[in-house]
């Protein structure tokens with residue numbers, strides 16, 4: 001489904017597309033928040049499409065319930081395309097990140113250095129071409145990755161990095177409480193939407209895919 005086929009999310013799409021547009025001049029961070037199935041990933045997909053169209057680099061990670069207890073599993077997924085750049089980091093940061101990813105022996109992971117190393121790698125990549133960082137299903141990211149991304153999110157305004165994250169309601173996470181700008185998605189009023197003209201197909205599809213939410217109060 002493309003962004004244009006999302007029903008009733010025009011303003012949310014505009015917000016994330018505008019944010020992606022700031023990547024070239026100094027970044028920003030935004031947390032998309034809402035209940036299960038409300039449409040968070042669809043909004044992130046719209047942002048990704050905009051970033052692709054602008055030729056930005058896109059790095060992403062997705063929280064996975066079964067990997068919540070594996071420190072830095074999410075960060076490893078995010079930085080996979082940049083692993084070759086790690087040797088170019090300042091020595092302390094390089095050692096810390098390699099230690100976190102099990103690429104060297106005997107280094108106890110130190111969160112601050114790992115966060116610095118992550119910011120450095122992202123900023124360096126961003127200086128070549130602005131970068132969109134996507135963190136999906138933050139509620140299931142391992143806590144260490146969440147801490148690192150919270151650190152990065154607080155500093156992106158100075159870098160060509162846009163960080164977009166999505167989290168389900170009712171879950172705690174360091175990134176979820178990092179005071180990012182927030183985009184709240186409320187359930188669509190799918191049973192009270194007007195069905196007319198060209199919107200009929202979209203409304204039908206929205207009702208089908210979002211039908212599980214129809215017990216929610218409609219706006």
Ligand SMILES: Nc1ncnc2c1ncn2[C@@H]1O[C@H](COP(=O)(O)OP(=O)(O)OP(=O)(O)O)[C@@H](O)[C@H]1O
Nearest residue numbers: 006007009035036037038039040041042206209210
């Ligand atoms: N505005 C919309 N119009 C039509 N279909 C939509 C809309 N938003 C979401 N959908 C559809 O609803 C389903 C759930 O959307 P999505 O995966 O984006 O929700 P989510 O909030 O990320 O869910 P989760 O909490 O499970 O991650 C998908 O099939 C998606 O295509």
Ligand SMILES: [Mg+2]
Nearest residue numbers: 040041042137
């Ligand atoms: Mg989702």
